Amino acid sequence: MEARSIRLLTSAATILYEMASRGCGIGPDTLQCAGMQVSESIQCPFCGQGFELVIDTSVPTQQFTTDCEICCRPFEVVAECKPGEILSLDVRGS
Numbered sequence: 001m002e003a004r005s006i007r008l009l010t011s012a013a014t015i016l017y018e019m020a021s022r023g024c025g026i027g028p029d030t031l032q033c034a035g036m037q038v039s040e041s042i043q044c045p046f047c048g049q050g051f052e053l054v055i056d057t058s059v060p061t062q063q064f065t066t067d068c069e070i071c072c073r074p075f076e077v078v079a080e081c082k083p084g085e086i087l088s089l090d091v092r093g094s
């Protein structure tokens with residue numbers, strides 16, 4: 001009985017952790033999480049090809065590396081967001 005409770009608690013904690021790591025808050029806003037994904041057109045700093053990138057706008061400031069879909073070279077993306085909207089988006093070739 002006790003072992004079972006501990007296991008349930010552990011799986012609940014894992015789910016909460018996974019939600020947090022996806023940038024979702026825990027609470028009433030969690031259900032709106034899907035609306036936080038906004039796609040934005042960006043241009044590869046290497047080959048100049050434009051393509052769509054999906055940004056999670058629930059994270060106010062984010063910086064990550066992504067690969068160009070066309071030439072596959074990695075570049076850095078710096079985004080500033082407010083929930084549901086991208087305020088600025090910068091790409092930097094590294």
Ligand SMILES: [Zn+2]
Binds near residue numbers: 047072
């Ligand atoms: Zn490219």
